[in-house]
Amino acid sequence: PGSLPRTDGVGGVQIPVALAGLKATDPARYGTVNMVDPTQLWGMLADVGRLIRAGGAASPLGDAPVRRIYMTGYSDGGNMTVRFSCEKPGKLAAAGAVSATMRQSQSSLGRCEPSTGTPFIYILGTEDNQVLYNPNVLTDPIPYLGCTAAFRCNLSAKAAAKKWADLNHCTVGPTNVKLPDTVSDGTTVEVDTYSSCANNALVELYSVINGGHT
16 A cells, blocks of 8 residues: 555564554554564464454455455565465465565575465566576575575576476476567566466466566
């Protein structure tokens, strides 16, 4: 919502800011929301989920029945979506990240080993200058701690999709399809799909050729 304060990142300092912003957006609805775990931003999400499941006037969805919960995010929000999907398996029907991939530390240090798969979609621009589509590990060293630039911590787009496909035990793919170019904006889209996954948890990567951090 437009009334939420702008933040420069997701971290411990931003957690109380996010909570205060949520309450300010709609005090009647979100005034009772608190942090289930004050060290994790999704503690707030968990409490919002409690309101959704409760239904009634306090729920963001009113009395609409809740059967499936999906999660998506852009940039840092995409990073949070990936991490939530890693650490809270089985909580989401599906998830997606836009202009984000997966942290090297999550992939290489065993921090993403969910017990059950989550269907996942990635959308990335090949010319993104903040989250590089295909970072060069020879010229862009990847520190595991204290990253000085977000792109230096990330897997490439295709590596992130492959990692998630491995986590979901997909056995077919990637199959590549070029989508029809229906808008003359200088971009085209290709889709890599991993299928025949456990619990039908397929993985897709939408590559926006010539697209940026959008």
